[in-house]
Amino acid sequence: MDPAVVGAALKRLQPEGVEWVSYTCQISGKTESILLIGDDLASRLTGLLPEAEDANGMKVLAGLYTAELCECDVATLTRLSEEEVIRQLERFASRGTVTHRTIHGMNYYRLDSEVVRRTLKDALEALR
Numbered sequence: 173m174d175p176a177v178v179g180a181a182l183k184r185l186q187p188e189g190v191e192w193v194s195y196t197c198q199i200s201g202k203t204e205s206i207l208l209i210g211d212d213l214a215s216r217l218t219g220l221l222p223e224a225e226d227a228n229g230m231k232v233l234a235g236l237y238t239a240e241l242c243e244c245d246v247a248t249l250t251r252l253s254e255e256e257v258i259r260q261l262e263r264f265a266s267r268g269t270v271t272h273r274t275i276h277g278m279n280y281y282r283l284d285s286e287v288v289r290r291t292l293k294d295a296l297e298a299l300r
Contacts, residue, residue: 173245187212204239232260236283
């Protein structure tokens with residue numbers, strides 16, 4: 173995840189809005205758009221998805237909406253410390269909200285909850 177690309181998206185991001193960040197996986201070479209959500213939207217969605225627990229957890233889940241990401245990419249995307257990201261991801265993995273696998277010594281996570289995926293999809297459609 174390119175910190176400059178994320179930084180530019182964060183500058184454009186409105187509190188109730190979304191931005192999409194281009195991401196190219198170093199392993200597969202596949203380019204995807206990763207969801208970045210504003211603080212107010214994250215807080216509002218947390219009310220709909222108590223498993224997120226807080227706005228930071230919601231931002232982590234939103235980042236995993238379209239792609240499998242490593243811990244450091246989630247940290248870059250959310251601007252949270254790696255320790256906070258790891259804590260959130262481990263909590264989500266223990267509850268079955270995300271799946272985890274290790275590739276070349278790196279921990280990767282993917283959103284596995286259809287409830288979270290559907291709620292994010294509905295929220296994105298409502299913003300259009």
